[in-house]
Amino acid sequence: MSAGDWTLASLWLAVIASGLYHGVNPGMGWPLAVSAGLMEKSPRALVAALGPLTAGHLLAMLLVLLPFALLVAVVEWQRTIQIGASLLVVGFGLFRLANRRHPRVLARISPAQLALWSFAVALAHGAALMLVPIYLGLCREAELDSGHAAAGALINTNLGMAVLVATVHAAAMVAAGGCCAWLAYRYLGLKFISQSWFNLDTVWAVSLVLVGAIALALSLV
Amino acid sequence: MNIRPDPTFHASPKLAMEAPPESFAYTVLLSPDFSKPDALAVIDVKPGSSSYGQIVHTVTMPNKGDEFHHFGWNACSSSLSPLTGHAFLERRYLIIPGMRSSRIYIVDTKPDPTKAAIHKIIEPEEIFRKTGYSRPHTVHCGPEGIYISTLGGGGKNGTDGPPGVFIMDCETFEVLGRWELDRGPQTLHYDFWWNLPRDYMVTSEWALPPQFENGIVPEDLLSNKYGHRIHFWDLRARRNVQTIDLGANHQMALEVRPAHDPIREYGFLGVVVDTTNLEGSIWTWWREGGKFHIEKTATIPPEPAAKEQLPPLLQGFGAVPPLVSDIDLSMDDKFLYVACWGTGEMRQYDVREPRKPKLAGSVHIGGIARRTKHPNGKAFAGGPQMVEISRDGKRVYWTNSLYSTWDNQFYPDGVPGAMVMANAKPDGGLELAGDYWVNFPDGYRSHQVRLDGGDCSTDSFCYPSV
Numbered sequence: 001m002s003a004g005d006w007t008l009a010s011l012w013l014a015v016i017a018s019g020l021y022h023g024v025n026p027g028m029g030w031p032l033a034v035s036a037g038l039m040e041k042s043p044r045a046l047v048a049a050l051g052p053l054t055a056g057h058l059l060a061m062l063l064v065l066l067p068f069a070l071l072v073a074v075v076e077w078q079r080t081i082q083i084g085a086s087l088l089v090v091g092f093g094l095f096r097l098a099n100r101r102h103p104r105v106l107a108r109i110s111p112a113q114l115a116l117w118s119f120a121v122a123l124a125h126g127a128a129l130m131l132v133p134i135y136l137g138l139c140r141e142a143e144l145d146s147g148h149a150a151a152g153a154l155i156n157t158n159l160g161m162a163v164l165v166a167t168v169h170a171a172a173m174v175a176a177g178g179c180c181a182w183l184a185y186r187y188l189g190l191k192f193i194s195q196s197w198f199n200l201d202t203v204w205a206v207s208l209v210l211v212g213a214i215a216l217a218l219s220l221v
Numbered sequence: 222m223n224i225r226p227d228p229t230f231h232a233s234p235k236l237a238m239e240a241p242p243e244s245f246a247y248t249v250l251l252s253p254d255f256s257k258p259d260a261l262a263v264i265d266v267k268p269g270s271s272s273y274g275q276i277v278h279t280v281t282m283p284n285k286g287d288e289f290h291h292f293g294w295n296a297c298s299s300s301l302s303p304l305t306g307h308a309f310l311e312r313r314y315l316i317i318p319g320m321r322s323s324r325i326y327i328v329d330t331k332p333d334p335t336k337a338a339i340h341k342i343i344e345p346e347e348i349f350r351k352t353g354y355s356r357p358h359t360v361h362c363g364p365e366g367i368y369i370s371t372l373g374g375g376g377k378n379g380t381d382g383p384p385g386v387f388i389m390d391c392e393t394f395e396v397l398g399r400w401e402l403d404r405g406p407q408t409l410h411y412d413f414w415w416n417l418p419r420d421y422m423v424t425s426e427w428a429l430p431p432q433f434e435n436g437i438v439p440e441d442l443l444s445n446k447y448g449h450r451i452h453f454w455d456l457r458a459r460r461n462v463q464t465i466d467l468g469a470n471h472q473m474a475l476e477v478r479p480a481h482d483p484i485r486e487y488g489f490l491g492v493v494v495d496t497t498n499l500e501g502s503i504w505t506w507w508r509e510g511g512k513f514h515i516e517k518t519a520t521i522p523p524e525p526a527a528k529e530q531l532p533p534l535l536q537g538f539g540a541v542p543p544l545v546s547d548i549d550l551s552m553d554d555k556f557l558y559v560a561c562w563g564t565g566e567m568r569q570y571d572v573r574e575p576r577k578p579k580l581a582g583s584v585h586i587g588g589i590a591r592r593t594k595h596p597n598g599k600a601f602a603g604g605p606q607m608v609e610i611s612r613d614g615k616r617v618y619w620t621n622s623l624y625s626t627w628d629n630q631f632y633p634d635g636v637p638g639a640m641v642m643a644n645a646k647p648d649g650g651l652e653l654a655g656d657y658w659v660n661f662p663d664g665y666r667s668h669q670v671r672l673d674g675g676d677c678s679t680d681s682f683c684y685p686s687v
Contacts (some may be wrong), residue, residue, distance in 0.1 A: 199309040
């Protein structure tokens with residue numbers, strides 16, 4: 001495999017890994033699926049709850065990725081866009097480090113509005129933003145393959161890439177979260193809910209800074 | 222902030238019952254003539270401890286005339302709700318409202334309950350300015366932070382506008398503002414509680430400050446002017462969805478006790494007195510087909526008494542009303558405890574069939590006419606009042622004072638502070654513990670009790686017991 005292939009593989013791995021990371025984090029919602037299953041006394045309710053949780057997450061990813069998908073078509077600004085996006089992610093990570101307050105708006109969402117909650121929580125915590133540098137890296141790799149395509153085709157490619165990245169990420173997220181929910185529901189019991197819950201606020205904010213910093217370093221190379 | 226959830230946060234009521242038993246009880250003390258500052262007493266309740274049943278620490282407040290009544294924790298098991306993301310708070314601060322002063326004290330119970338100290342004081346002006354409410358009352362931790370119900374609206378008499386619930390930040394203890402967006406017909410307030418996953422709140426009614434601050438107003442009671450309705454709310458939308466009138470004769474609908482297991486959509490309500498026959502009553506409410514329903518499911522009759530045994534207020538009736546001043550539901554939702562402050566009885570009802578409570582146990586202590594002594598021979602003034610059940614359901618603690626001016630009307634000889642404990646048998650039955658008797662400082666009355674690690678009138682859960 002060429003260096004490009006390796007980069008491409010590692011970027012896709014990053015999309016999947018970040019999905020798994022979001023999925024196992026209780027803050028992204030799998031304990032809600034456990035609650036749904038237990039309240040309805042049915043594993044079906046658990047699985048059904050994963051649907052809106054994934055939909056909300058996916059929508060948040062798309063909402064953040066799509067503007068970038070349109071932007072990167074402006075080929076001559078690509079470097080600027082990458083630097084800007086990296087700084088944005090670093091900045092948001094620093095903001096999360098400084099401001100530990102939980103967004104109050106999340107507390108106003110009813111337990112019945114799982115998709116809306118998942119969408120809001122993914123935006124508020126910067127989960128979607130975390131994908132931007134990886135996505136931009138993938139676009140760059142794809143572009144190397146296709147050469148200098150016409151602007152229209154490039155936009156289509158980039159939009160398609162955004163949808164693909166968001167979908168793969170959300171699939172990994174629901175797989176990991178679903179596993180946690182199912183294990184807690186079926187085998188590990190409710191005690192697992194509090195036992196598996198670690199305060200990831202700092203780790204989360206630092207991951208954002210790290211992802212942004214790596215992307216920044218790469219775009220400056 | 223913890224790295225892991227506080228070990229006293231439990232996902233379900235069943236897990237809370239399996240947790241280690243309580244080591245300390247917190248009881249608020251009030252100076253009924255306002256000559257001394259109110260205080261918080263920390264009591265050792267570890268069986269076998271050398272200071273068992275004794276006050277091991279007291280936090281005395283810097284002001285006088287607060288009149289402590291109900292209080293609560295800054296955080297509880299409800300913090301484990303993944304929707305709200307407060308899982309890393311500590312159950313650490315006690316939020317103690319002064320009902321007469323509208324001042325709120327935040328008391329830090331860490332690193333050790335015997336070193337508890339005042340962390341912050343919220344002056345009444347801040348509450349008036351930010352909420353338009355006064356006379357803070359019940360405290361619960363919930364989705365949007367700390368919720369505090371009030372008994373008064375604005376103005377000196379607390380009658381400018383209706384009372385309601387306000388929200389306080391659970392980390393900075395900053396008063397954030399009113400909770401209600403649409404209160405519907407609600408104009409009076411007392412207690413509140415909720416079902417978190419089902420997303421509804423239930424509130425009850427006592428009276429406005431002029432009807433309780435200087436004592437009960439007999440004319441208002443006999444003309445049925447105290448609260449007699451129950452309100453149901455959409456918890457997140459902050460909107461009244463239904464109000465049910467119990468009938469005007471059912472005066473003072475006080476404590477709201479929903480089933481702890483959130484899968485169960487019912488709860489109980491205690492009514493102090495029926496003005497047609499002086500009986501006290503227990504009501505069961507439930508949700509069915511999206512609507513709330515309520516019905517009277519148990520009554521407690523008054524007891525005849527000679528005129529010379531009665532305070533002037535009751536002499537015309539020739540009977541002692543039970544005066545159901547508090548109720549509390551065990552963590553497994555099996556037993557409902559009913560404090561009959563007038564007749565001096567603690568009743569234990571088996572409520573496994575919620576709409577058919579069955580009397581399962583009873584102890585007499587104190588009482589207006591009976592004046593039953595404690596098994597240790599000591600006189601117990603007043604009657605069973607605020608009741609608290611250990612998480613495992615085996616121990617039931619209670620105090621004897623209701624409210625300074627009301628104490629004086631019903632028990633003119635005074636109500637020196639007392640706190641006792643009864644052992645509850647697993648299948649029903651109640652017996653006073655002869656070795657549990659707390660000596661409170663002279664001149665103080667005792668009110669609500671909280672247990673470290675949570676108790677049956679504090680915690681609300683986001684997952685059912687399975």
